[in-house]
Amino acid sequence: MTEAPRRSGARPGAQAEQWAAWLLALPAFLLMWAMLLGPALAVILLSFTDWNFGEPELRWHGLGNYLELWGDRVFWISLRNTLIYVGVSVPATVALGLLAAILIEGAARGRALYRAFYFLPVASTLLGMALVWEFMLHPRVGFVNQTVAALGFARQDWLNDPDLALLALAAIGVWQNLGLAMVLFMAGLQAIPGDLYEALALDGADGAWERFRRVTWPLLGPALVFVMAIMAIRSFQVFDTVAVLTEGGPQKSTEVLLYTMVQNGFTFLRSAYGAAITAVFLGFTLVLTLAQTWLLDRKAHYG
Amino acid sequence: MASVSLESIGKRFGSTPVLHGVSLEVADGEFLALLGPSGCGKSTLLRILAGLEGCDAGTVRLDGRDVTELPAKTRNLAMVFQSYALYPHMTVRGNIAAPLELRRLSALQRLPLLGRALPGTRAIRAGIAAEVAQVADSLGLSALLDRRPAQLSGGQRQRVALARAMVRQPAAFLMDEPLSNLDARLRGEAREEIVALQRRLGATVIYVTHDQAEAMAMADRVAVMQAGRVLQVAPPQALYDAPASLEVARFLGSPPMNILPARIGLGGRVEVEGVALPFHAPPCRAPRLGVRPEGFALADGGLPARLARIERLGAEAILHAALGASGAVVTVRVAAEQATGLAPGQALHLMPRAAHLFDEEGLRLPLHATLPQPAHD
Numbered sequence: 210m211t212e213a214p215r216r217s218g219a220r221p222g223a224q225a226e227q228w229a230a231w232l233l234a235l236p237a238f239l240l241m242w243a244m245l246l247g248p249a250l251a252v253i254l255l256s257f258t259d260w261n262f263g264e265p266e267l268r269w270h271g272l273g274n275y276l277e278l279w280g281d282r283v284f285w286i287s288l289r290n291t292l293i294y295v296g297v298s299v300p301a302t303v304a305l306g307l308l309a310a311i312l313i314e315g316a317a318r319g320r321a322l323y324r325a326f327y328f329l330p331v332a333s334t335l336l337g338m339a340l341v342w343e344f345m346l347h348p349r350v351g352f353v354n355q356t357v358a359a360l361g362f363a364r365q366d367w368l369n370d371p372d373l374a375l376l377a378l379a380a381i382g383v384w385q386n387l388g389l390a391m392v393l394f395m396a397g398l399q400a401i402p403g404d405l406y407e408a409l410a411l412d413g414a415d416g417a418w419e420r421f422r423r424v425t426w427p428l429l430g431p432a433l434v435f436v437m438a439i440m441a442i443r444s445f446q447v448f449d450t451v452a453v454l455t456e457g458g459p460q461k462s463t464e465v466l467l468y469t470m471v472q473n474g475f476t477f478l479r480s481a482y483g484a485a486i487t488a489v490f491l492g493f494t495l496v497l498t499l500a501q502t503w504l505l506d507r508k509a510h511y512g
Numbered sequence: 513m514a515s516v517s518l519e520s521i522g523k524r525f526g527s528t529p530v531l532h533g534v535s536l537e538v539a540d541g542e543f544l545a546l547l548g549p550s551g552c553g554k555s556t557l558l559r560i561l562a563g564l565e566g567c568d569a570g571t572v573r574l575d576g577r578d579v580t581e582l583p584a585k586t587r588n589l590a591m592v593f594q595s596y597a598l599y600p601h602m603t604v605r606g607n608i609a610a611p612l613e614l615r616r617l618s619a620l621q622r623l624p625l626l627g628r629a630l631p632g633t634r635a636i637r638a639g640i641a642a643e644v645a646q647v648a649d650s651l652g653l654s655a656l657l658d659r660r661p662a663q664l665s666g667g668q669r670q671r672v673a674l675a676r677a678m679v680r681q682p683a684a685f686l687m688d689e690p691l692s693n694l695d696a697r698l699r700g701e702a703r704e705e706i707v708a709l710q711r712r713l714g715a716t717v718i719y720v721t722h723d724q725a726e727a728m729a730m731a732d733r734v735a736v737m738q739a740g741r742v743l744q745v746a747p748p749q750a751l752y753d754a755p756a757s758l759e760v761a762r763f764l765g766s767p768p769m770n771i772l773p774a775r776i777g778l779g780g781r782v783e784v785e786g787v788a789l790p791f792h793a794p795p796c797r798a799p800r801l802g803v804r805p806e807g808f809a810l811a812d813g814g815l816p817a818r819l820a821r822i823e824r825l826g827a828e829a830i831l832h833a834a835l836g837a838s839g840a841v842v843t844v845r846v847a848a849e850q851a852t853g854l855a856p857g858q859a860l861h862l863m864p865r866a867a868h869l870f871d872e873e874g875l876r877l878p879l880h881a882t883l884p885q886p887a888h889d
Binding site for chain 2: 404405414423424430
């Protein structure tokens with residue numbers, strides 16, 4: 210006879226399994242804290258102090274930095290500019306990226322070539338490319354103004370006009386992120402089963418618009434949410450073009466969140482104040498990420 | 513409903529030919545199964561008929577009208593896909609209504625908000641809703657109309673796909689392995705349901721399958737395809753009883769037919785392994801005799817064999833026996849009670865009662881059972 214199975218108490222080995230589970234999760238757990246959560250927590254803690262870089266000691270400052278932010282005109286300009294930048298560049302990137310993806314998917318040949326062309330800006334250094342853009346946007350010799358003039362419009366001083374500078378930067382942002390949006394959309398397009406288009410043709414519609422409206426767009430839901438979130442987060446991080454091309458000017462018209470943070474934290478050495486701006490920035494990123502997760506869970510999935 | 517006619521359809525993918533001049537006639541209201549192993553071109557043929565794929569040669573006619581160059585949407589055919597191809601973001605109601613909306617509403621009237629305000633839209637939509645409700649009711653889907661496909665079982669999805677095909681009363685139904693994603697029990701039920709539906713609607717159905725039981729059980733006629741050719745088109749029983757060629761004979765039936773090299777002896781008697789059998793046939797070089805597993809009887813005379821293995825399947829048993837002279841293994845189907853008391857290693861005599869004769873090319877030859885003759889033969 211074999212031993213009767215024990216009914217009460219923990220199954221033998223259950224304890225060991227638990228330990229093994231924690232042990233296996235440990236490397237990821239440690240790395241997450243060391244690389245992401247730890248630094249974020251440090252920044253948030255720092256934002257509640259009055260520490261300036263180089264000072265020998267720091268004191269608890271409560272919400273002092275945040276109250277100062279609330280009254281800081283530059284911070285509000287910076288936040289407003291960042292939101293405008295995101296509001297312009299994200300829809301434009303998503304729309305153009307989707308268009309490019311659909312056109313390239315539909316191309317009979319040369320798909321890899323087109324994909325590479327559009328993806329190049331993503332892979333290149335924006336700092337280097339900023340030189341090219343500075344030249345392109347130059348008021349007299351720049352290619353953009355030459356084109357504008359050739360079309361019969363007035364030349365503009367793109368980067369030095371307070372009304373245009375932020376839009377010019379947003380356009381550069383679109384140029385830079387378009388390829389990434391396109392590649393993500395292409396992956397999404399390839400996941401749409403082809404027989405849905407065939408079913409649609411037999412149901413009575415094979416035109417480009419109906420195909421897009423009835424199959425492509427609704428089935429691209431998950432990819433769309435993902436691309437929007439990624440693009441929004443990337444746009445929030447706009448910094449290098451501002452730092453190189455406009456330095457926040459003219460008249461603070463391109464002052465954006467990260468640029469303000471860097472100025473406070475590294476130029477004026479007001480580390481705790483910079484940390485408070487960073488905390489605001491992290492808050493936006495967190496909201497975007499949560500919104501993406503929530504949407505993906507709730508709406509965009511049909512399967 | 514309409515008759516369908518395919519005339520010498522040819523198709524190649526790149527340099528690979530997949531259809532070699534296939535011709536088929538399907539009568540109005542007929543259920544035709546296209547049966548063949550995977551890669552035989554049956555799905556391609558169906559897609560050419562649907563207008564999803566162009567053909568390199570030949571003509572497709574619906575009710576005598578040449579539709580070869582027409583796009584899929586104007587052919588008025590409905591298709592049930594193997595994957596069902598339901599729109600995942602739409603409810604069951606939306607899925608069933610889609611073909612009607614696309615056909616009856618103009619592009620403007622279909623616009624999300626504006627369309628509803630246009631004159632006539634309301635009346636057309638009401639008509640569509642009534643027809644959707646009726647079709648859903650006839651397939652037992654009424655309670656599921658507001659669900660999404662992801663919330664349905666496989667069998668329910670399959671019925672939604674049927675409903676979407678039925679709702680606009682197409683000229684013919686094309687079905688591409690519609691039951692292969694269902695489990696065995698559901699498949700049996702769905703088979704009956706589709707056949708009953710086809711009879712009730714008087715529908716022309718062209719049904720692609722690789723499952724011979726499905727084809728035999730459902731179709732009025734079965735077209736057996738292999739390597740881009742139609743080998744034979746016949747009613748299921750005729751196909752089984754009188755296969756036109758060795759290929760068809762081998763393809764149909766499970767376990768497959770036993771094929772034995774034969775010889776036409778004196779007086780046209782058919783001999784296998786030197787034993788004269790009670791059949792005679794016209795003279796022929798290298799003929800082969802085909803005997804189905806149930807075509808053998810355990811007898812006192814006939815082909816000597818030794819029993820190698822017995823599969824007892826409940827109601828019947830399959831015997832695997834090695835023939836005396838050549839050692840070739842044949843399968844024999846007998847009723848369970850005939851197999852009681854049999855054991856491996858035992859010697860048997862197998863007498864073919866029903867058989868088929870094929871010539872060198874594999875084509876069917878006439879074969880006559882030898883009648884009991886008076887003494888002088």
